[in-house]
Amino acid sequence: MRTILVIFLAIVVFSCKETKMKSVTMKEDVSILANDSLNGRKTGSSDEKKAAEYIAKRFADLGLQPKGTDGYFQKFTFKASKIPHQEAEFTSEKNDSTETGENVIAYLDNTAENTVVIGAHYDHLGMGGEGSLYREGDAIHNGADDNASGVAMMLHLADSLQNKDSPKNNNYLFIAFSGEEEGLLGSNYFVKNPTIDTKKVTYMLNMDMVGRLNPENTLAVYGVGTSPVLKQTVNANAGDLKIVENESGVGPSDHTSFYLSDIPVLHFFTGQHEDYHKPSDDTERVNFEGMEMVSNYIFSIIKDLDSQKKLPFRKTKNESEVVPDFKVTLGVVPDYLFNGKGMRIDGISEDRPAQRAGLQKGDVVVKTGDFEVTDMMSYMESLSKFEKGQTVIVTIKRSEELKEVEVTF
Structure with a gap:
């Protein structure tokens, strides 16, 4: 071929x-x-x-x-x-x-x-x-x-x-x-x-x-x-x-x-x-x-x-300007199409904190440490609270069941 x-x-x-x-x-x-x-x-x-x-x-x-x-x-x-x-x-x-x-x-x-x-x-x-x-x-x-x-x-x-x-x-x-x-x-x-x-x-x-x-x-x-x-x-x-x-x-x-x-x-x-x-x-x-x-x-x-005249332009909120700085990551690929509560994992990077903690594709992160995760922005905001080497409890939803997983960044 x-x-x-x-x-x-x-x-x-x-x-x-x-x-x-x-x-x-x-x-x-x-x-x-x-x-x-x-x-x-x-x-x-x-x-x-x-x-x-x-x-x-x-x-x-x-x-x-x-x-x-x-x-x-x-x-x-x-x-x-x-x-x-x-x-x-x-x-x-x-x-x-x-x-x-x-x-x-x-x-x-x-x-x-x-x-x-x-x-x-x-x-x-x-x-x-x-x-x-x-x-x-x-x-x-x-x-x-x-x-x-x-x-x-x-x-x-x-x-x-x-x-x-x-x-x-x-x-x-x-x-x-x-x-x-x-x-x-x-x-x-x-x-x-x-x-x-x-x-x-x-x-x-x-x-x-x-x-x-x-x-x-x-x-x-x-x-x-x-x-x-x-x-x-x-x-x-x-x-x-x-x-x-x-x-x-x-x-x-x-x-x-x-x-x-x-x-x-x-x-x-x-x-x-x-x-x-x-x-x-x-x-x-x-x-x-x-x-x-x-x-x-x-x-x-x-x-x-096609029937419209030249479309009027409107500025939007620049989401990249409000993304918080964070020093740690889970090492996952987020599911950007997920519109439920939390951050759904669409992929796991090898030898990163998520994989070492046993997280899986399809898991939905709903809490990291004491911080609630409702969407992508709150997930990134939660990561900004942690430092490398720190160990936290991450709460996930897996097949409608809540699980707590210990993750070391």
């Missing part, structure tokens, strides 16, 4: 004379972008360049206009950070210590006054490194959900928006962002160096990790407070999806760059999982039926908003 995909990728990327692709499915796009041959699409790598060329070829086959600074491409130079958790920085000086990323940008011109931006980042972690949660050495991090799924959905929407009955009252700018994993580099660069008039952008849609819709059909939608009309539209089109809303326009993905430029945003996310930032985030674990459901939902939102 890998050999077939490698051959197909080579044909698609490097042959300009091939017959145009027709009806490429989201599964096929994910399979190509998350194939081992691209070695995890590390920002600035030759493998990311191959992924960019594939996306550009897909844009061309869809009949979309190039809208970068060099055809479909918009290059930027950055200096990668050598300090953990510090973002990379742009630089105009290209030398041995700098790297080059490139956004891939295409345009559907409906001769309308305003434009909708639809984006998804295509870079990932390469062989691992600082952002990886894998502790067994270098390995290919294919990022099928993060974020081949978002790129595939963006391409699917680009195809759907050219049907004769598709909404025509806006133009559409499609951007595959580079450098998201390095600190939202590609989207940040674009809003500072736009290839269209961003004052004519009515709103921006971002898809990051949309490939793991759960059995309850739960979808997180962020940014519903960034324009007065979005909350109603998001819920009116939900259908069989269970929507978990978040008003804030600020979050750890590319929509943030547009929100900070006073553009209304919606960010779609099917939730974190145990394969997040690990080599196991592979194509076979993606829920493609769920992706169809989410893509159809986003398309219905676009159609619903």
